[in-house]
Amino acid sequence: xxxxxxxxxxxxxxxLNDTLSSAGHNCHLFPTGDLLVQRMRRETFDLLIxxxxxxxxxxxxxxxxxRQDVSKWLPxxxxxxxxxxxxxxxxxxxxxDDYIVKPVGTTVLLARVEALLRxx
Numbered sequence: 001x002x003x004x005x006x007x008x009x010x011x012x013x014x015x016l017n018d019t020l021s022s023a024g025h026n027c028h029l030f031p032t033g034d035l036l037v038q039r040m041r042r043e044t045f046d047l048l049i050x051x052x053x054x055x056x057x058x059x060x061x062x063x064x065x066x067r068q069d070v071s072k073w074l075p076x077x078x079x080x081x082x083x084x085x086x087x088x089x090x091x092x093x094x095x096x097d098d099y100i101v102k103p104v105g106t107t108v109l110l111a112r113v114e115a116l117l118r119x120x
Contacts (some may be wrong), residue, residue, distance in 0.1 A: 001046040002026050003119055006036050006062060007079075013080075013100075016049065016079075019106045020113065033057025037065060045074070047117055052080040052087075060091060065091040067095035075116040079104065 003020055007013040008031045028045070030036040034056035035037045036048075048066065050059035057065070063076055076096045082088075083101040091099055098112055 001026065002044070002112070003047045003049060004030060004045040004092055005047070006030050006034055006040070006050045006059055006118060008032065008051065012051075016109075019109060023110055023113075025113075029119050031055065033059065033062045036062055040066070040070060047113065048074065048076045050076060050109050051115075052078065052082050052091075060094065063091065063094055063096055075119070077112060077116055079109075 003025050003026055005013060005016050005020075007016060009016045013029045014033070017029060020027050028039070030039065032055045037057060044070060048062075050062055052059040055098065055104060058079065060080065063078075066074060067077065071096070078091050078099045083100045088099050097116055100109070
């Protein structure tokens with residue numbers, strides 16, 4: 001499956017890429033929300049993984065843009081260090097399908113990704 005990953009930390013992006021690629025997914029890494037949106041205007045993805053705090057458009061802004069202009073059904077997983085209950089509720093209410101607070105183990109990450117792809 002084609003997975004777009006919005007993550008500005010190169011180490012985190014590498015870990016996500018390695019983990020998901022080893023499970024057979026085709027990952028595309030984006031360090032800024034603007035670059036992801038630009039690419040989404042030309043290409044489709046099967047799943048988005050969004051960090052909240054990134055340069056340019058935030059993950060939350062990308063989420064709202066996708067839900068308004070692209071698809072209500074594209075699976076979106078938030079993977080971020082923001083763990084306050086109000087943050088989690090806000091993003092889920094805005095249309096995210098799942099929310100994971102960093103750090104996360106690879107087994108849980110893969111299980112969550114597979115569940116979203118299966119249900120998406």
